[in-house]
Amino acid sequence: MTAPRLAAVALPVPLFTTFTYAVPPALAARVVPGARVVVPLRGGREVGIVTALDATLPEGVAAKPIADAPDAEPALTPSLLELARWIAERYATPVGLVLRAMLPTALAQASRAAPAGRETAVVAIARAFPTLMERDAFFKRSPAQRGLYESLEGMGGHAALTHLTGQLGIARTVITALEKRGAVRITRHASMRDPFAVRDRARGGDDGGADGAARLVPTDAQRAAVNALVASEPGEIALLHGITGSGKTLVYIELLRHVLEVQGKGAIVLVPEIALTPQTVDRFRAAFGDKVAVLHSALSDGERLDAWRALRRGERRIAVGARSAVFAPIADLGAVIVDEEHEASYKQGEAPRYHARDVAIARGRHEGAVVVLGSATPSLETWRAAQEGRARLLTLPMRAGAGALPRVEVVNLAAPHAPTVDPVRVALSEPLERAIGDTLARGEQVILLLNRRGFASFVQCPACGWVAECPNCSISLTAHKAPARWVCHYCQHQEAPAEACPRCATPVLQMRGLGTQQVERLVGERFPRATVARMDVDTTSGKWAHVEILDRVGRGEVDILLGTQMIAKGLDFPNVTLVGVIDADVGINLPDFRSSERTFQLLAQVAGRAGRGAKVGRVIIQTRAPDHHAVRCAMTHDYASFVRQELAARTSPAYPPEVQLANVLLSGEGQDDVARAAQQAADWLARLLATKKVAGLALVGPAPCPIERVEGRWRWHLLVKATDAPALTRVGRYFAERFKPDAAGVRVTWDRDPVSLL
Ligand code: ADP
Ligand code: ZN
Ligand code: ZN
Numbered sequence: 001m002t003a004p005r006l007a008a009v010a011l012p013v014p015l016f017t018t019f020t021y022a023v024p025p026a027l028a029a030r031v032v033p034g035a036r037v038v039v040p041l042r043g044g045r046e047v048g049i050v051t052a053l054d055a056t057l058p059e060g061v062a063a064k065p066i067a068d069a070p071d072a073e074p075a076l077t078p079s080l081l082e083l084a085r086w087i088a089e090r091y092a093t094p095v096g097l098v099l100r101a102m103l104p105t106a107l108a109q110a111s112r113a114a115p116a117g118r119e120t121a122v123v124a125i126a127r128a129f130p131t132l133m134e135r136d137a138f139f140k141r142s143p144a145q146r147g148l149y150e151s152l153e154g155m156g157g158h159a160a161l162t163h164l165t166g167q168l169g170i171a172r173t174v175i176t177a178l179e180k181r182g183a184v185r186i187t188r189h190a191s192m193r194d195p196f197a198v199r200d201r202a203r204g205g206d207d208g209g210a211d212g213a214a215r216l217v218p219t220d221a222q223r224a225a226v227n228a229l230v231a232s233e234p235g236e237i238a239l240l241h242g243i244t245g246s247g248k249t250l251v252y253i254e255l256l257r258h259v260l261e262v263q264g265k266g267a268i269v270l271v272p273e274i275a276l277t278p279q280t281v282d283r284f285r286a287a288f289g290d291k292v293a294v295l296h297s298a299l300s301d302g303e304r305l306d307a308w309r310a311l312r313r314g315e316r317r318i319a320v321g322a323r324s325a326v327f328a329p330i331a332d333l334g335a336v337i338v339d340e341e342h343e344a345s346y347k348q349g350e351a352p353r354y355h356a357r358d359v360a361i362a363r364g365r366h367e368g369a370v371v372v373l374g375s376a377t378p379s380l381e382t383w384r385a386a387q388e389g390r391a392r393l394l395t396l397p398m399r400a401g402a403g404a405l406p407r408v409e410v411v412n413l414a415a416p417h418a419p420t421v422d423p424v425r426v427a428l429s430e431p432l433e434r435a436i437g438d439t440l441a442r443g444e445q446v447i448l449l450l451n452r453r454g455f456a457s458f459v460q461c462p463a464c465g466w467v468a469e470c471p472n473c474s475i476s477l478t479a480h481k482a483p484a485r486w487v488c489h490y491c492q493h494q495e496a497p498a499e500a501c502p503r504c505a506t507p508v509l510q511m512r513g514l515g516t517q518q519v520e521r522l523v524g525e526r527f528p529r530a531t532v533a534r535m536d537v538d539t540t541s542g543k544w545a546h547v548e549i550l551d552r553v554g555r556g557e558v559d560i561l562l563g564t565q566m567i568a569k570g571l572d573f574p575n576v577t578l579v580g581v582i583d584a585d586v587g588i589n590l591p592d593f594r595s596s597e598r599t600f601q602l603l604a605q606v607a608g609r610a611g612r613g614a615k616v617g618r619v620i621i622q623t624r625a626p627d628h629h630a631v632r633c634a635m636t637h638d639y640a641s642f643v644r645q646e647l648a649a650r651t652s653p654a655y656p657p658e659v660q661l662a663n664v665l666l667s668g669e670g671q672d673d674v675a676r677a678a679q680q681a682a683d684w685l686a687r688l689l690a691t692k693k694v695a696g697l698a699l700v701g702p703a704p705c706p707i708e709r710v711e712g713r714w715r716w717h718l719l720v721k722a723t724d725a726p727a728l729t730r731v732g733r734y735f736a737e738r739f740k741p742d743a744a745g746v747r748v749t750w751d752r753d754p755v756s757l758l
Helices: 078-090 095-102 132-138 143-154 161-165 172-180 195-202 220-230 248-262 278-291 301-312 323-327 356-367 380-387 423-427 430-441 516-526 545-554 595-607 629-635 639-649 671-691 725-738
Strands: 006-010 019-022 036-041 044-053 119-125 158-160 184-190 237-242 266-270 292-295 318-321 333-339 370-375 392-396 407-412 445-449 456-460 478-480 485-487 510-514 532-535 560-563 576-581 618-623 660-668 697-710 713-722 747-752
Touching (some): 006 036, 078 095, 078 725, 119 143, 119 161, 143 158, 143 172, 158 161, 172 184, 220 237, 220 392, 248 266, 248 333, 248 370, 266 323, 266 356, 278 292, 278 318, 380 639, 407 430, 430 618, 445 595, 595 618, 595 629, 595 639, 660 697, 725 747
Parallel strands (some): 237 370, 266 333
Antiparallel strands (some): 456 478
């Protein structure tokens, strides 16, 4: 046998090509498909992945030699390579980008990765500044030190030294200077870096695992679901449709027990956002302890690498994580669980624009693992799959513990009210306010949902109607308090609030549209003795901020938890007996085909947070659209009726799951350029369909996007609707590889299976 002389290498460059390199004989043993190699590219070095050997070279081209092959074992298994090809095809994206997304950052960079599990230096805040004045005085002449200090605050008070000097680019001298002044401390930790160990310490270990999910006796429905899953064929897909509080987690745990102990295989558990679901993660840790690796977004690159290696070596058998954990390097994969499978966060918003649920299904099929899609409010796509027999439907129709589904009442805000100037009344109707008072009086807890952060959603001049808008986006600015700022939620542009209307000089501007900050204040005024915790993007920038707030709620230190959709997911607090939705209509009328589905899911999920213990729960939804089917079906806990109506609505005009969809987005700084490029793309695609006689595809548009401008870029789009999915894949690939708009600077994006059309 002679050693192959050439290797095809996919590189993380956005080109639809693999590069061919010569294999030096000394490296031949390590240069195998799936192996990482270091190769020369454009005067520098890049890490690539070998996709094939014995590639042929175009005539007259000399292949440069591979410089290094750093790993004894290939980084990616053959099945992950195959999965990468599938993703590249389906989402019309270069395979090199997919392969990079599959690897931990530390392995995808040419510079030497941080060695795993040695001593790490940690920089921690050592001094607090109780007032802004003290802080200003301390940092007066040292903005760089302030930047460092505030970055640390943002990360929960501490960070690895290498993270600060590496990713954040903070000079070592700044850190040393601040240490000398006593505001930070540098300590060294010998580590297997496991941030959940930090969490266990922070919780004092008192109630870690004490909830005893591992020791519960399954109900009949849970047992039936577990039995069906255990008996399923390799690669089979199951939809676990269990109402809120029906005990889906226990079904996952029992299945995993079988996979690990009987089959001797490993598993992946996907959760939408790990920071928001510490309770779920705790239950897996309580049941499986050290066999679990938690892939948290707050991991440093080194920590992520440690976890990845532990999984690759089989030291840990279960990967729990968000979207990208679907790529966890588990060798013998027995099961992939996608919890809350309807969540939009499973779709990646940048290339490769994969949907982790669909990747999970593909991976399960390739590797013969059972795939469980769990939800109380399944996506319409998954529901359709169950109806058509592509997924097996398993149902948990009752709450598992003592609880029953809560009663849901609707307060119609559009009904004629006595005219009121009471600002509290705008946020809290009489029934909701009374219910909060009663709940607090009984010593029980309240969850209030308002899916809009900030103080007021826009600022308007009462005289001329002027609205403060972002200079970069076609979006109104949101007013924030403490500190008072106008903020764009799309591009993060901020400005100081204007004193008067810039158009007509009217001195008083009106705050319109409630945000969470305002509700927090109003609730505080009305219930001064209650402890209110607010949970939204603005209060959770720190590494463990989510967990800290939720732990306080769990310990009963918080009476009212107020927040955006963050608080609607997975929370299980038996003493929460009232859920109030301040304004159900946020998002209901967005020009997006999924707005009703989203609204229903949000309402049904947040309603499901009430009455999960023995005490009866109650839900009050305030709305101006009490007859909307999303509101009505959430009120009666009637998923079946909701999907029936919503599926009917998706037939004309046709939207998923009736058709498959690609959203072709064009954006650029020149308004006319973008419009022209959009037309050019539409013409190009129309010609392609005609000349290649592609059936089963229809083009809609082009048209400006509902949000016409974001971050200074104008946006147009067109939709490709397909009844023939493979044809959509082929056309997408062809388009992504070949279409180039005439105008320079116009960016073209092919977004297959989009979760938002805004
Ligand atoms: P879901 O994810 O379906 O909303 P969870 O898995 O969070 O529900 O379970 C809801 C609650 O029911 C949890 O507090 C859990 O401990 C409890 N529970 C689950 N299964 C059982 C069981 N078989 N017996 C008693 N309590 C259970
Ligand atoms: Zn004005
Ligand atoms: Zn903006």
